[in-house]
Amino acid sequence: MARKTSLSLEALVGLGSEKLAQIILDEATANAPFRKKVNAALAGAKGADAVAALIDRRLAALEKARAMVAWEKEKDFAADLAATVETIVKELAAADAALAVERLLRFIDTHATVFERIDDSSGRIQDVYWRAAQAAPDLAAKMPDDQRAGLIKPLTKSLGVDTHGLGAGVAIALAPLLPEAALAAWERTLKGAGDDDRTVSVRQAIADARGDLDHFLALEAQRPDWRQEPLRAAEKLFAAGRLDEALSWARREHRGGFAYAIETDIAEGRISRPHDLQRVDLEARILEAQGDRKAAQALRWQAFETTLNPGPLRAYLKKLGDFEEDDEVARAFAHVEASPNIYLALAFFAGWPRLDLAAKLVLAHAGRWEGRHYGALGTTGGALEEAHPLAASILYRALLDDILARGKSQAYGHGARYLAKLGMLSANISDWRTLDDHIAYGQTLRKTHGRKFGFWSLTEAKPKR
Template identity: 55%
Template sequence: MAGKTSLSPESLIALGTDVLARLILEEAEGNPAFRKRVKAALAGTKGPAAVAALIDRRLAALERGRAMIAWEKERALAEDLAATLQTIRVDLAELDPAAAVQRLLRFIDSHASLFERIDDSSGRIQDVYWQAAEALPELVERMQPPDQAIVPDRLVVSLSKATHPYACQMAVAVVPLLSAPVLDGWDQTLARLVENDSILEVRQAIAVARQTLDLYLELEQRRPTWQQNPVRVAETLFAAGRLDDALAWVRREDGKSRCRVVAVGEDSLPSGRLHDVERIALETRILDARNERAAAQTLRWECFAATLYPQMLCDYLRKLEDFIEYDEQDRAFALAEDFRNPYGALDFFIGWPRLDRAAALVRSHRADWDGRHYSCLVPAAEALAEAHPLAATILYRALLADILARAKSPAYGHGARHLARLDALASDINDWDGLDPHDAYRLALRQSHGRKTGFWAQVAAQGAG
């Protein structure tokens, strides 16, 4: 039997130039993006000027474009843009990194006019521009230091043209790569411009790189209060060892909140600071660094008690002295069992995992589960099925009851699968603990929902009729 053929540089070289040339021509004939890559490689044999000229022609065409682009041409356009990007970041960058940076920035600047001409609802075009933005730091690193000095002025132009955050992301990413004198000049230039969020973002990145944190704080306070990011500021100050300032910022109640824990079944976004787990996690690290260990542990426990966020409990237990953690873990489990929201408690026990406690919780709340919370109940039922079939049955019945009660015909396929799981679980249950046995449940289901022919057709199709 012939061995499996694999593609590798060695196996392709073994084909010989004639065969490779024929294959390349065949592919280039029907693949415009590939054809552009081949032409760029050929231009590279003539030097960087030839590759740059090829790129410049494509960029000029992009910049001149005014006509709307039909949606069915979006995929081909994305492939064409990706080929142009590869020509810049591979073919030209290998020969002349400085020229590649100039073309890359020009390429990214084209997004503003292009997005006015196409509905990029799929995000394909945006993805190419994000890839381009992420490529800039690598190219800047490959430039000679004198050439790097031109990058800030060119990025200022990009910042002025941008309608999307590509330029700001690029500017922040290259700050650590530039010398102190270049950064000083860049900051002076930015300080003379009309201030906006992007300008502030870049100037703050420069301030961090130059270790001028007082300027960093001054710039943050120029933002409207609702735009300030206390957690990010606190992280920056903490990394710099300014613990008092970091603690003051992380405790600020205003500004953005980045990571609030919302349990399944909660009616609204929690407003309490203890639900902002990223903020609390940082505050506890700062307290530890200040040798305020007891305060840090108290805060971890309070956050866990409010959210049942598992990582907060892990952090709390890890900081305890030996042999105490088991008692504290039991205290945490008891707290979870009495949690105001049984879905949050179930999610916690399934994830920890403590399936025995999850099963007990399911049984004690057997009449309370609402199948609308399927994102919690389905994985819980799957996790419990093997060791705790009765608890899994309770959850699958709740899921199916919701689908049928609301006649959710698009979900009938899911409902049929839930019923099939109930059929399979029934043989594993000896004590139904007051629950209707499976045969009686099946009969009642048929009596109550016999007219839902779409559902029963799905059941029959799955062989569970």
């Protein structure tokens, strides 16, 4: 039997240059992005100027283009853009990093007009531009130090045409690479360029690169309240040992940022803000640095009590003495068990993990679990199956009952799987406590939902029509 042929450098070299050249030529004829890579490689053999000239022609065409790109050509267009970036990053950068960075910034500057020319619902086009932006710092780091000062002009231009944060992101990333004199000149230029948020962010990056914390803070204070990031300022002050100022910034109300709701939040009707727990952690570290360990620990415990989040509790326990932890863990668990926020409590015990206490909580509130909160119940049910089948069954019944009660036909497949799990789990349950056993539960299901034939057709128990 012939051995399978595999691609490798050695195997390809063995084909010989003429055969490889023919394969490349055939593929380049049919594949436009690949053809551009081959042309770039050929230009690279002639030197940096030849590659730069090739890229300049592509960039000039991209800068002038205004016609809409049809949706069916989106994939090819993205591949074409990616080939241009690859030529800059690989071919040109290997020969001349300064020329490569200049062309890469020119490419990034085309993002506004390109985004207007195509419905990029897939995100392919934006992904190419973000990858180009991420490549800029590495290329700039390869430039000779005396050439980096020349980046100020194109970076400032990029800020002026930036519509999606790409130019600002590159400017912020490159600021630490620029010499002091160039940074000072750039700050003077941007000072008169307006106070829009992107410009302020870049000026803060310049202040960071120059080690000018006071200027960074002054710029932060100039921003609208909803744009300020007090925790970032507090972290910098903390790192600088300016503890009183750090504490003041950490305690400022954060008016902006985003909020989110995870499954347990939705179940409890609440919203979480990431910076709240970040603030507690930072404020506690500052208080400890000031010598007020008692206040730091009280803050951590209060955050745990309020949120039932394990993060503050773990930080609290970490700071206890060797013989204090067991008692405090028991106190924390008792607090969670007594909490009226049963979904948060369940998530806490499942995540700690203390599956025995999670099961105990499920049994204690057997009639309260609502299946519409499937995200909060499904994962825990799976974790409880092996050691606590009755608790797992309670959660799976809640999920199944909700699907059938609301007639969610699109979820009947999940419901059928829950019923199958309930059947398997029932074999391991000898004491049903106050619950109906699996046979009685199944009979109730058929009586209540027997006409939901779409569901029953997916199960092994198919009642007659």
